[in-house]
Amino acid sequence: MPRIESTAARLAKLGFADGARAARLVEAAGVDLDDLLPALVDAADPDLALTSLTRLAERDPAALDAIRADERVRTRLVAVLGVSAALGEHLVRHPGHVELLAVQDLPEPRADLLRAVGADPAEEDPRADEADALVALRVAYRGRLLRLAALDLTGELTLSEVTGELSDLAGAALEGALAIARAEVGDDDVRLAVIGMGKCGARELNYISDVDVIFVAEPRDGADETKALRTATRLAQAMMRACSAATPEGALWEVDAGLRPEGRSGPLVRTLASHLAYYRRWAKTWEFQALLKARPVAGDAELGEAYVSAVNELVWSAATRPHFVEDVQAMRRRVEEHVRAEGERELKLGPGGLRDIEFAVQLLQLVHGRLDQLLRRRATLPALAALSRGGYVGRDDSRSLAEAYTFLRQVEHLLQLHRLRRTHLLPTAPEDLRRLGRAFGAHTDPVGEFTARWKRHAREARRLHEKLFYRPLLEAVARLPESEARLSTTAAAARLQALGYVDPEGALRHLAALTTGVSRRAAIQRTLLPVMLGWFADSPDPDTGLLGFRQISDKLGTTPWYLRLLRDETAVAARLARVLGTSRYATGLLMNAPEAVGMLGSDADLAPRPADALLGELSAAVSRHGGHAEPAVAAVRAVRRRELFRTAVADISGLLEIEPVGVVLSALNDVTIQAALDVALSKVAADRGAPVPTRFAVIAMGRLGGMECSYASDADVMFVHSPLGDEREATDAAFAVANELRRLLALPAPDPPLIVDPDLRPEGRQGPLVRTLASYRAYYARWSSPWESQALLRARFSAGDAALGAEFAVMVDEIRYPAGGLNEDAVREIRRLKARMEAERLPRGADPGLHTKLGPGGLSDVEWVAQLLQLRHAHDRPTLRTPRTLQALRAAVAERLLDATDEATLAESWSFASRIRDAIMLVKGRPGDSVPADALERRRLAQTLGYPPDGSEDFLDDYRRVTRRARQVVERVFYGS
Incomplete structure (x- = not known):
C-alpha cells in the first residue's frame, strides 16, 4: 500500500489527473513505468493513455516489449492513446496493429483494402462471405487510421497531408465497399463512377465525417440504359450499406448522396447527360458551389473524369448567373440561423467557424476563378494561397485565415479522434478542454491557454469573413447618395467586380471617401469616377490605381485647378488613370510632386527637355540656396x-x-x-x-x-x-x-x-x-x-x-581601340571571361532563360558581341567608336563586319530585354532582372508592355523566341561556333 501511495503522489505531480487511480492501474497490470513515463507525461491525457496501455498489456503482454524496444513506436502509440479512447479500444481488440506504428511505408490504401475484402485480382481465393468482408474492411481501415493518427499527433505530417491521406483512405474504403457490392449485385451491364464531394472531393476530409458522393453511370456497349441504371442504383445502395452497416467492428461512416440533383428526392444514380441537363436548366447557386469540390474517388475512373471535366465548365461560369453573390450570402445566413442554438461552440457552422472561412474562399474563387484558372483549387488552404498570390486577398488576411483554419481543423480532429464520432461541437467539460489544451502543447494552464487561442482565431476568422464575404462590393456602394451620384449602385457593382481588387473593402473605402458628401469636390468626383473606374479596369493593376488616385486627390483635392483639370481635360484624367494603374514607380514619384499632374495634358508636355535647358534650371535652383550644399542638391534632386x-x-x-x-x-x-x-x-x-x-x-x-x-x-x-x-x-x-x-x-x-x-x-x-x-x-x-x-x-x-x-x-x-586590333590570345581571353560570367554570375535559383541581363540572348550577350567587334576593328574604322551598343551594331553593318539580319536579331533582343527591365521597375517600383515567375506579376508586366490582359503566355513565348534567335547569332559571331 505505501508503494501505491508513493507512486500515486509521483504521478499526480507529473500531471495525471487521478494519481491514485493511475497507480492502481500500474500495480494491477504490473507495468514498469521507467521506460514509459516520459511519453505518458507528454500525452494529451496521461490518465487515458495509461488506461488504454494497461488494458493492452493485459490483452497482450508481449505488446509492451515491442513498445519498449522502439522509441518511435512508443512515442506514436502514447500520443494516440492520450487522445483517442476509440483507437485504444481498437488496439485492445487487435494488439497486432501496434506493429503498424513501426512500419515506414504502407502499401497504397486502395490495393490494401481491396485485398482485405478479397477483391484483389492477384488473390486466387477471393473472400466469399460478405459479413467477413465487411469486418475485414473495417479492421484494415482502422489499422491505417491508427497509423495516420499517430503520424498526425506526433507532428510528422502537416494538416494538408493528414486530410489528403484521410481522403485517399476514404476513397479506398469506397472502392472496397463497391467491390463487396459488385459481388452481391454484379455489374455486367453498367459502368458506375463515384464522385467525391465536399471535403472528400477536396482531399480535406475529417477523421469521422459523412462522405458526400454523387453517382454517375453509363450503360456498357449494347446494354439497355434503363436496366443499367437499375443495376447501378442497386450497386450504389449496396456500396452505401457496406460502409454504414453495423458489424462487430462497428461502422465506417455514412455515405451521403444528398448533394445529387434534386437532393434526396431525385434518382440516386443518373447518366452524365442527365446530370448535365439538370445543371444547365434547374440547378441552384449552391449546387455549383458544391461542385467546385467534385473529384472521382471510386469506380470507373474514366467516367468520373468525364463527369468532372463536364461540370467544371458550368462551375466556373456560375458567377455570371443573376444574383449569384446574393444567393451565396443568403445561404450562409440560413446556415447561421440553423445553428444559432449552439452559438460559438459550433466549430464548423458557428460564427468564426470553418464554414465562415470556406464560404469566403469559395465565393472569391467562384467570382474570380472564371477568368483566373490559377484559383481553381478544390481544397481550402491551396485555394486561399492562390487567392493571396493572385492579389485577391491581402497577404496578412490570407495568413490569418490560414492559421485560423488550420487551428480549427486540428481541434475538430482531436474532438473526433476521442470517440471516433462525428462532432464539431466544442466541449464544456474541463477534462475535455484540458485534453485539447495539452494536445496543443499547453501544460501550465491548458484550459485557459486553449480557450484564449480558440477565441482569438474565431474572432479573426469572423472579422475576415465579414470583410471578404459580405462587404466588398455591396454595402460601401450603397453608401453613395443616390440622389446626387451619377454612379449607380448597379453600375458601380459591375465595375468594381470587373476590377478584381486585392483589397475590395479598402478599394470601396477609397470610393466612399472620394464621393461622400455634398461638397463641390465630392460632386465632381462622382462625375469623374464612373468613367475613371473603366480606365482603371483597363490598366494592369486597377487596385493600386484607385489607391493612388485617392492619395493624389487627398493632396490636391482642395486645389481649385486639380479637379477642374480632370473634369474638363479628359486626356489628363485618362492618362492619370493609366499611369496610376500601371506604375508604382511613377505613382511614388508623383506622391512627392503631385503638381506634376499638370504635365499629363498633352504629348508635347511629356517630350524630353533639352539637356542645356535642364542644366540652366538646375544651376538656377542651386544659386537660390546661396552656398548651402544640402538644400541646393535637394532642389536638384527634386x-x-x-x-x-x-x-x-x-x-x-x-x-x-x-x-x-x-x-x-x-x-x-x-x-x-x-x-x-x-x-x-x-x-x-x-x-x-x-x-x-x-x-x-x-x-x-x-x-x-x-x-x-x-x-x-x-x-x-x-x-x-x-x-x-x-x-x-x-x-x-x-x-x-x-x-x-x-x-x-x-x-x-x-x-x-x-x-x-x-x-x-x-x-x-x-x-x-x-x-x-x-x-x-x-x-x-x-x-x-x-x-x-x-x-x-x-x-x-x-x-x-x-x-x-x-x-x-x-x-x-x-x-x-588598340592598333591592329586584338590578337587571338586576347580574343580567347574575352571569350573565356564571357563564358565564366555566364556560369558564375547568374543568381542562384534564377531561370537563365528568363534573366534579361545574363541569360541566353540577353543584354550581356548582345553587348559583348558589339564590344568584341569594337575591340577588333575600331582602330581602323572610326565609325565603330561609340559607347552605345545599338549604334555600334549599326556601324558594324555599315562596315560589313556584321550581317544586317544578325544586327536586327541582336537589336530586337537587346531592346526587348531592356524594355522588360525598365517595365519591371515601373510596375513594381523596385528593380529586377528576371521575368517574374508569379503569374499575376507577369500578367501586369505583359500588359504594361502592350500585351492584352490574357497575353501573358504570348509575352513569355515572344521573349523566349527573340532571345533564342539572338543567342544563335552570339554563338556564331562572338564564340565563332
Whole structure:
C-alpha cells in the first residue's frame, strides 16, 4: 500500500489527473513505468493513455516489449492513446496493429483494402462471405487510421497531408465497399463512377465525417440504359450499406448522396447527360458551389473524369448567373440561423467557424476563378494561397485565415479522434478542454491557454469573413447618395467586380471617401469616377490605381485647378488613370510632386527637355540656396524626380522607344551630376578657404557611359583630375570633391537617390578613388587587362572640366581601340571571361532563360558581341567608336563586319530585354532582372508592355523566341561556333 501511495503522489505531480487511480492501474497490470513515463507525461491525457496501455498489456503482454524496444513506436502509440479512447479500444481488440506504428511505408490504401475484402485480382481465393468482408474492411481501415493518427499527433505530417491521406483512405474504403457490392449485385451491364464531394472531393476530409458522393453511370456497349441504371442504383445502395452497416467492428461512416440533383428526392444514380441537363436548366447557386469540390474517388475512373471535366465548365461560369453573390450570402445566413442554438461552440457552422472561412474562399474563387484558372483549387488552404498570390486577398488576411483554419481543423480532429464520432461541437467539460489544451502543447494552464487561442482565431476568422464575404462590393456602394451620384449602385457593382481588387473593402473605402458628401469636390468626383473606374479596369493593376488616385486627390483635392483639370481635360484624367494603374514607380514619384499632374495634358508636355535647358534650371535652383550644399542638391534632386516622372509617363504612354529612354535618363543623370559637382566644388573650396587647386572631371562608365541608363541604374563613373599646383594638395582636394559629390546625391530624402559608383576604376575598390591623368596613363600602359579595355569602350565625359574629359578620352583611345586590333590570345581571353560570367554570375535559383541581363540572348550577350567587334576593328574604322551598343551594331553593318539580319536579331533582343527591365521597375517600383515567375506579376508586366490582359503566355513565348534567335547569332559571331 505505501508503494501505491508513493507512486500515486509521483504521478499526480507529473500531471495525471487521478494519481491514485493511475497507480492502481500500474500495480494491477504490473507495468514498469521507467521506460514509459516520459511519453505518458507528454500525452494529451496521461490518465487515458495509461488506461488504454494497461488494458493492452493485459490483452497482450508481449505488446509492451515491442513498445519498449522502439522509441518511435512508443512515442506514436502514447500520443494516440492520450487522445483517442476509440483507437485504444481498437488496439485492445487487435494488439497486432501496434506493429503498424513501426512500419515506414504502407502499401497504397486502395490495393490494401481491396485485398482485405478479397477483391484483389492477384488473390486466387477471393473472400466469399460478405459479413467477413465487411469486418475485414473495417479492421484494415482502422489499422491505417491508427497509423495516420499517430503520424498526425506526433507532428510528422502537416494538416494538408493528414486530410489528403484521410481522403485517399476514404476513397479506398469506397472502392472496397463497391467491390463487396459488385459481388452481391454484379455489374455486367453498367459502368458506375463515384464522385467525391465536399471535403472528400477536396482531399480535406475529417477523421469521422459523412462522405458526400454523387453517382454517375453509363450503360456498357449494347446494354439497355434503363436496366443499367437499375443495376447501378442497386450497386450504389449496396456500396452505401457496406460502409454504414453495423458489424462487430462497428461502422465506417455514412455515405451521403444528398448533394445529387434534386437532393434526396431525385434518382440516386443518373447518366452524365442527365446530370448535365439538370445543371444547365434547374440547378441552384449552391449546387455549383458544391461542385467546385467534385473529384472521382471510386469506380470507373474514366467516367468520373468525364463527369468532372463536364461540370467544371458550368462551375466556373456560375458567377455570371443573376444574383449569384446574393444567393451565396443568403445561404450562409440560413446556415447561421440553423445553428444559432449552439452559438460559438459550433466549430464548423458557428460564427468564426470553418464554414465562415470556406464560404469566403469559395465565393472569391467562384467570382474570380472564371477568368483566373490559377484559383481553381478544390481544397481550402491551396485555394486561399492562390487567392493571396493572385492579389485577391491581402497577404496578412490570407495568413490569418490560414492559421485560423488550420487551428480549427486540428481541434475538430482531436474532438473526433476521442470517440471516433462525428462532432464539431466544442466541449464544456474541463477534462475535455484540458485534453485539447495539452494536445496543443499547453501544460501550465491548458484550459485557459486553449480557450484564449480558440477565441482569438474565431474572432479573426469572423472579422475576415465579414470583410471578404459580405462587404466588398455591396454595402460601401450603397453608401453613395443616390440622389446626387451619377454612379449607380448597379453600375458601380459591375465595375468594381470587373476590377478584381486585392483589397475590395479598402478599394470601396477609397470610393466612399472620394464621393461622400455634398461638397463641390465630392460632386465632381462622382462625375469623374464612373468613367475613371473603366480606365482603371483597363490598366494592369486597377487596385493600386484607385489607391493612388485617392492619395493624389487627398493632396490636391482642395486645389481649385486639380479637379477642374480632370473634369474638363479628359486626356489628363485618362492618362492619370493609366499611369496610376500601371506604375508604382511613377505613382511614388508623383506622391512627392503631385503638381506634376499638370504635365499629363498633352504629348508635347511629356517630350524630353533639352539637356542645356535642364542644366540652366538646375544651376538656377542651386544659386537660390546661396552656398548651402544640402538644400541646393535637394532642389536638384527634386527637379530630377519631376523629369523621371515625365520620362516614365512618356514611356508608359508609348511616346518613347527604349533607346531614347536610355538617352534621356542618361542625360538627366549627367546634368544632375554636373549640378551636384558644382555644389561639391563650392563646398570644398569654402571648407579650404581657397579655390580647389585642380581641374576635375567625371567620366561616365557602364550604362551611363553608353547612354543606356534604366530607371534603376546607378551612375558608374571614374574621377580624373589635373593638378594646378602641388600634386598632393590637389589630390586631397579632388578626393574631398568626389566624396562630397557622392554623399550629396545619396542623402536620405523624399526624392530618389543617384548612387555614384566608382568601382570600375583601376584596381576597383582597392584603388585610389581619384587619379590624375598621368596616373591613369601609367596604370593602363603597364597593367591594363582585356576586360578593362572592354570597360573603357563606354567611357565618355559626363561632368566637370570638359577639356580634361576630352584629354582623358584621347588617352584611353589607344587602350580601347588598340592598333591592329586584338590578337587571338586576347580574343580567347574575352571569350573565356564571357563564358565564366555566364556560369558564375547568374543568381542562384534564377531561370537563365528568363534573366534579361545574363541569360541566353540577353543584354550581356548582345553587348559583348558589339564590344568584341569594337575591340577588333575600331582602330581602323572610326565609325565603330561609340559607347552605345545599338549604334555600334549599326556601324558594324555599315562596315560589313556584321550581317544586317544578325544586327536586327541582336537589336530586337537587346531592346526587348531592356524594355522588360525598365517595365519591371515601373510596375513594381523596385528593380529586377528576371521575368517574374508569379503569374499575376507577369500578367501586369505583359500588359504594361502592350500585351492584352490574357497575353501573358504570348509575352513569355515572344521573349523566349527573340532571345533564342539572338543567342544563335552570339554563338556564331562572338564564340565563332
